Amino acid sequence: MLITFVIFAAVFILGLVCFTIYLVPPAGKKQCSVPGLEPSDDKLGNIPDITQAGSFHEFLVDLHEKFGSIASFWYGAQFCVSLGEWKLFKDVVQLTDRPRSIFTALEPLIGTRSVRSLNGPTGISRHRLLSEAFSAKNCTRFLPEFNKISMELVENWQNIPKDDHIPLHDYMMALAIRLLTSTQLGAYFKVDANTMEFQQLYESVMADLEAVMNGDLTVDEKGNTRGKMFQKNLTAFKTKVADIISAQRNPRNRTDSQAVPSAPLLDTLLTNSADDEEIMCDIMAFVVEGFHSTGNLLTWTLYYLAIHPEIQDKVAKEVEKVFSKLDKNNPKVHDKDIKELKYLGQVVDEAIRSSAMVPMAARIDETKDLKIGGFRIPPNTAIVQALGVTLQEPKTFKEPNKFDPDRFSPEATKKRNPLAFSPFGIGTRKCPGHKFAFSETFVVVSHLIRKFTLTPAFETDYFVEPKYGLVTKPETEIWLKVNPRE
């Protein structure tokens, strides 16, 4: 009797193991016929190759060069298919869910409950709700603040002695955090020292998170000095975010207070969530997405103008034409002026393209097969949209390394499918902050170019390498001379 039971149990367990192996294929078992890489490590898949390539983006560039426009790889145990040509985006435009496995590195900072991590109908409705804070109507309301902050910077640069040079990236990151926090995050940021402290903490935490994503820092390092420092910074940063929430919430709840500034993002969060943890996750998500991207967009735009004096002059002429209609002593750029800055718009688009500003997005369908570029892709495959690869793909953008704003002339744009230029992603979940990013860039750049001629300070500043991460930044600081425009 006992023997029969033991044999039955052994057969049952063996059957269960075989069934599990069948259901969950080990890393390395090819999931479909898309050409691509075998994992180079049992556990890590191709993460060591990502590290060796220098970044996720550079890995994707190599991958598509080797295997063509659709190619597969492993991010740890996650099977991924990357799309390196915009035509393939047509097959995934309807997808709205994100694969968590690729973005787990961000979880210590943004948690698992922010708009960035939510999937299904909840993700879409949260995206719609929070996008409202960055709508065209709200961006118009922010223009006075964008103008004020830009004019303060003009005043600051006017005091710089002739031919002295300034660190462009440092300036633009500090400016971007002010523009975002003072319009969206309310009372806490009315004090400049709070803004500076917030930026320092954020940058130290973010540098480590990008290192985890690119495989440069592993979770095992948590016990060592660098890991301990990361945890300390993270805790300090989260404490700051808790202060931001209470600075806006407490006066709001007092009926006698008129002092609390409007902050569409934080006010929407406070009105729609009772839970501080959830609010914190969303604030983090918006800071991560909105601050780095816009600081670097400003940096790259001004950098490209500095190394292309003829393009800078053309922008300056357009800006002067618009400003000649504004109040001379207190010029404020409005919506109608932004619409007239057409050539500047082409320059900003080309800066986003040339720098591959946000190199990738990703989607997943957990329930059914997909058909992409004629290939059958099984459920649970992470679909990487290699945005950076498509932005520099020579069939669509001839001589991709040349900075040429004429690619975005109305005639050239008309000839291109809109999907070919998708720096903000595609479909329902595309970036909610794109109008905000453009509005602030137009206002800041027009004020600066109107008053100053920008030139690289040193020979090396003509050739600044990009450092790719979640957002692309310059590898080294860019030093510029900012002399008054004659």
Ligand code: HEM
């Ligand atoms: C140059 C500027 C920017 C670029 C190139 C950019 C690009 C992107 C991309 C590619 C995505 C992924 C979209 C997808 O999965 O389909 C994204 C998502 C997102 N972006 Fe931006 N972004 C920029 C500025 C901003 C700004 C200013 C904000 C807000 C302050 C912002 C907030 C977000 C958020 C919250 C998400 C996640 C949306 C969701 O999960 O539903 N971004 N962005």
